[in-house]
Amino acid sequence: MIQPIKAVFPGSFDPITNGHMDVLSRACKLFPEVTLAVLQNQRKASKNLFTIEERLEMLRKATEHLPNVRVEAFGGLLVEYMRERGATVILRGLRAVSDYEYELQIAHLNRQMNPDVETVFIMAATRWSYVSSSMVKEIASYGSKEVSKMVPPASAEALVKKFAEQQ
Ligand code: ADP
Secondary structure, three states: OOOOOOEEEEEOOOOOOHHHHHHHHHHHHOOOOEEEEEEOHHHHHHHOOOHHHHHHHHHHHHHHOOOOOEEEOOOOOHHHHHHHOOOOOOEEEEEOHHHHHHHHHHHHHHHHHOOOOOOEEOOOOHHHHHOHHHHHHHHOOOHHHHHHHOOHHHHHHHHHHHHHHOO
C-alpha cells in the first residue's frame, strides 16, 4: 500500500520569495505534508542576511494560511534528516537551465545516499522565474519598495527591519 508521502522543501530561504511560495503552495496540493527545511549551514551562515531564528519566524508567518506546511531548521545531511522524519520526497524549484545542472547533481547524490528518496521538481511560474533571494536582498538594500511585489509581506517586513538596523 502506498503511504501518504511526506515532502521536504529544503533551502536557505534568505528570505522566502513569491517564487518559493508558488512552488510551496502547488506542492501542498500534491502532498499531505510539506516541511520547509531551513538550512542551518555554518559555512554559509556568514553569507546569510537573516539568522536561522529570523528565517524560521518569517517562514512561519508567511505560511500561516497553509495547514499542511511545517517549518523546521536542519543541519547536516538532508537524507539523514529525511530518514528521521520518514519523508521520501525532496522538493525543489527549477527556474531555468542554469538551475538544472546543479540540481541534477544534488538529486543524483541524494539518491545514491538513500535510494528511497525521490527529488521532485516544480517548474517556477513564469511570473516569478526571474526572482531570487539574492536579487531581492540587493534591491531591498537600496531601500526600494519594489521588493514587496516579489516577496510575501512577512519577508518584506523583515527586510525593511533588517536594513533599518544596519543603517
Ligand atoms: P538554496 O540555497 O538551497 O539554493 P534557495 O532558498 O535559494 O536555497 O532555493 C530553494 C529552492 O527554491 C531551490 O530549488 C531553488 O531553485 C528554488 N527557487 C528559488 N527561487 C525560485 C523561484 N523564483 N521560483 C521557483 N523556485 C525557486
